[in-house]
Amino acid sequence: MRAAFAVCAAVAVAFLAxxxxxxxxxxxxxxxxxxxxxxxxxxxxxxxxxxxxIAQTLVLxxxxxxxxxxxxxxxxxxxxxxxxxxxxxxLPPAVAGVGLLAAFxxxxxxxxSVAFTQTAVVLAVAYVAAxxxxxxxxxxFEAVDATIxxxxxxxxxxxxxxxxRVALPLAAGxxxxxxxxxxxxxxxxxxxxxMFAGSLQGVTQTLPxxxxxxxxxxxxxxxxxxxxxxxxxxxxxxxxxxxxxTSTPVFPxxxxxxx
Amino acid sequence: xxxxxxxxxxxxHLNVFGAASLAExxxxxxxxxxxxxxxxxxxxxxxRGGAPADxxxxxxxxxxxxxxxxxxxxxxxxxxxxxxxxxxxxANPARIRSVYDLRRDGIKLVVGAKGVPIGDYTRRLLANLGxxxxxxxxxxxxxxxxxxxxxxxxxxxxxxxxxxxxxxxVGNRVLRLAIPASAQPTVAxxxxxxTASKQKPAARAYLRRLLGPTGRARLRDAGFGLP
Numbered sequence: 001m002r003a004a005f006a007v008c009a010a011v012a013v014a015f016l017a018x019x020x021x022x023x024x025x026x027x028x029x030x031x032x033x034x035x036x037x038x039x040x041x042x043x044x045x046x047x048x049x050x051x052x053x054i055a056q057t058l059v060l061x062x063x064x065x066x067x068x069x070x071x072x073x074x075x076x077x078x079x080x081x082x083x084x085x086x087x088x089x090x091l092p093p094a095v096a097g098v099g100l101l102a103a104f105x106x107x108x109x110x111x112x113s114v115a116f117t118q119t120a121v122v123l124a125v126a127y128v129a130a131x132x133x134x135x136x137x138x139x140x141f142e143a144v145d146a147t148i149x150x151x152x153x154x155x156x157x158x159x160x161x162x163x164x165r166v167a168l169p170l171a172a173g174x175x176x177x178x179x180x181x182x183x184x185x186x187x188x189x190x191x192x193x194x195m196f197a198g199s200l201q202g203v204t205q206t207l208p209x210x211x212x213x214x215x216x217x218x219x220x221x222x223x224x225x226x227x228x229x230x231x232x233x234x235x236x237x238x239x240x241x242x243x244x245x246t247s248t249p250v251f252p253x254x255x256x257x258x259x
Numbered sequence: 260x261x262x263x264x265x266x267x268x269x270x271x272h273l274n275v276f277g278a279a280s281l282a283e284x285x286x287x288x289x290x291x292x293x294x295x296x297x298x299x300x301x302x303x304x305x306x307r308g309g310a311p312a313d314x315x316x317x318x319x320x321x322x323x324x325x326x327x328x329x330x331x332x333x334x335x336x337x338x339x340x341x342x343x344x345x346x347x348x349x350a351n352p353a354r355i356r357s358v359y360d361l362r363r364d365g366i367k368l369v370v371g372a373k374g375v376p377i378g379d380y381t382r383r384l385l386a387n388l389g390x391x392x393x394x395x396x397x398x399x400x401x402x403x404x405x406x407x408x409x410x411x412x413x414x415x416x417x418x419x420x421x422x423x424x425x426x427x428x429v430g431n432r433v434l435r436l437a438i439p440a441s442a443q444p445t446v447a448x449x450x451x452x453x454t455a456s457k458q459k460p461a462a463r464a465y466l467r468r469l470l471g472p473t474g475r476a477r478l479r480d481a482g483f484g485l486p
Contacts, residue, residue, distance in 0.1 A: 106352070107414040115415045116367060116398035198369070198399025198410070213402070216304035217374050 020230050027223045035224035043202040044210035044225065051118055051206065052186050055125035059133050059182055064175065067137030068163065082138070089131045093191025096127055100196040120197035121204050129186035133178040140174025141167060176243040184236040187229065273461050274311050276302040278318035278376065278448065279403035280341065280422045284481035285316070288474060289465060298375040298403035306453050307331060313456040314465055316448065318404075318422075319376035323451040332451035338469055339448040340484035341422045343380050345436040346411050353417035358438055361393040361418060368393065369407050369416040372400035377407060380444045381420040387442040408433070422446070424482040447486070 027035075035041060070082060088096060100123060104112045114120045144167050152166045153159075168175075190208040197204040199213060207225055214222040273292040277285050282296040295302070295312075303322035306312050307329070315332060317323050323335035347355045353366050361368060371378030378400065385391050398416065401407045404425055410416040412429040426435050450469070452462045468474050475485055 101413065101415065105413065105415050116369075199372070199401070200397065200399050204399065213372060213400075216298070216301040 020234075023223065023227050023230055027220065027227060031220060032224045032227055035221045036228060038218075038221050040201055040205075040210055040214060040218075041221055041225055044205055044207045045228075047118070047121070047202065047204065048187060048206040051121040051125055052183065055122045055129060055186055056179070056183050058122070058126050059130045059186075060179060063130055063133045064137060064168075067134045068141050068167065070134070071138045071141030085134050086131050088128055089135070093128065093189070094195065096124070096192035097195025100124060100127060100192055104196070115196060116198045116200070116204065118197075118204060121193055121206060124192040124196050125186040125189050128189050128192055129182040132185050133175075133182035136178025136181060137171070137175050140171035140178065143174065144170045173243055177240045180236050180240045180243065184233050188233065273313045273458055273465055275314045275316065275465070276306065276310070276312040277316040278302070279405045280318055280377070280424055281316055281448075282405060283428050284424070284477055284483070287481075288469065288477040292465065296403075296405075298371075300374045300376070301402065306455075309455065311455075311457075312453050313458045313462040314450065315453055316450045317376070318446070318448055319379065320447050320449045321376075321379075323449045326453070327451060330454060332453045335449040335451040336466070336470065337447050337449050337486040338466070338474070339478050340486060341424055341446040341448065341482075342443055342484070343377070343384050343420055343438065343446065344423050344426060345418060345438055346408065346421055346426060346433040347418045347436065348411055348414040348416075349432055349434055350414065351434060352414070355418050355436065357436060358388060358390065361390065361396060364396070366393075366396045367398045367415075367417040368396040369399045369401060369410040369419040370394070370397050371404060371407055371420075372402055375402060375404075376446075377404040377421060380446055383444040384420065384438065384442055387444070388439070427482055448483070 036045070070078070070085070091099075100120075101115065102108050104110055104120070104123065105115050106113055114123065148170070149162055149166055152162045157165070188208055189206070190212070193204070193206060194209055194212070199205045199209045201210075201213075205213065207229055211222045211225045211229075214225070274295070275285065275292045276295050276297075278299045279296045282294075285292075285294060292314075299317035299319055299322045302312070302315060303317065303326060306315055306326060315323060315326070316338070317335075318341070320335065320337070323332060326332040327335055345355075345358050345361075347353070353360075353363075355361065355366070360366070370381045373379065373382070382391070382394070385393060399410065401410070404421050407419045408421045408425045408429055411419045411421075412432040414432075423435075426433060450466055452459055452466065456462055469478075479485060
């Protein structure tokens with residue numbers, strides 16, 4: 001049985017690794033770097049970094065307090081709210097794109113004119129990435145030992161101090177992992193962006209959109225951008241593992257409820 | 260025995276790769292073929308990559324010609340023509356009355372990407388009009404003409420350049436504005452049979468029918484011009 005399981009493991013790993021290995025085997029490091037200097041590639045890199053940085057700031061800034069509320073309060077319909085927050089995780093990106101247009105489009109519910117702007121890219125990225133962060137953050141805050149929080153409170157700490165000095169440090173590992181996951185998902189966002197923000201080099205054309213646009217025209221650029229995204233995402237996922245590893249309790253007496 | 264039956268079944272369908280602008284007319288002309296519609300450049304790329312296409316119907320002479328010169332398809336034949344038009348949403352939020360209004364700042368113009376037939380025709384048309392400056396109002400470059408027309412039909416874009424035949428498909432959601440005939444680029448649709456096709460006789464028969472009275476009638480009904 002052990003041998004059979006080992007074979008399954010080998011097959012699974014080989015299957016999942018093969019496309020990435022192929023990506024790098026089709027292009028030499030020198031060509032990769034040269035292709036990344038192409039204007040289309042450079043513009044896409046800048047657009048991706050800018051929009052993702054803004055989206056990530058919004059996700060962390062609004063998502064952290066939101067996750068704390070969802071983790072610490074018990075209210076009616078909490079399951080419904082949590083499910084709504086998680087929904088974009090499983091929603092096909094095309095549905096997200098149509099939904100964003102229906103909400104923020106000129107003919108949409110809110111009737112804004114953000115479609116085809118960088119704001120639209122930021123919204124699309126935030127929409128698909130936020131659930132990754134909030135979900136992980138809720139779990140991280142829930143795992144914080146309530147007795148420590150209570151102790152801080154009975155010792156006279158104000159709510160903000162309890163949040164900033166007790167809950168936040170104790171949940172830091174989980175929050176960091178969630179942030180990295182959200183960032184990785186946001187960088188790879190494609191479907192919602194192309195439908196809601198369109199595709200224009202230097203404005204709304206992110207890395208995944210540039211890969212798609214170059215696919216039929218300059219395959220080398222598509223390969224180079226693909227390899228870059230794959231390498232970067234690999235590094236991010238590895239970082240999550242290390243964050244999880246180091247998220248062992250800061251306070252020794254909290255070890256009984258470590259997550 | 261089973262294997263034979265499967266082969267026969269697989270052979271029953273002709274795989275037709277068609278320009279996005281043919282997406283309405285071709286299934287009406289022949290509902291038995293299996294269609295893949297998209298930008299002609301993307302389809303040509305797939306044919307070169309070995310996609311199982313039995314017939315390639317492009318919105319530009321360029322891509323069939325390239326494949327022909329690479330010995331990847333038969334000699335291309337022209338089967339239809341088209342014209343480029345300017346469309347705006349029915350409500351016309353930017354109050355565009357002619358192609359010259361596109362010069363105004365802040366207009367949201369959607370065009371086909373470079374290399375996509377409609378994108379190349381649009382750029383040629385604007386060059387003919389001396390209006391290439393309006394390209395600074397472009398907010399999105401799409402990968403095929405259906406994606407372009409959808410942005411205007413949804414009311415999200417103020418204006419777009421598409422084919423005359425695309426307007427019929429979105430009905431009354433858009434208004435069509437005329438473009439000076441002298442500025443029109445030549446829009447010719449060409450077809451070829453990929454060398455890798457395993458159903459060349461059936462593909463040739465499809466093409467013959469498309470070039471014949473039935474095909475011509477269908478194309479004309481859909482608003483295409485005939486060679």
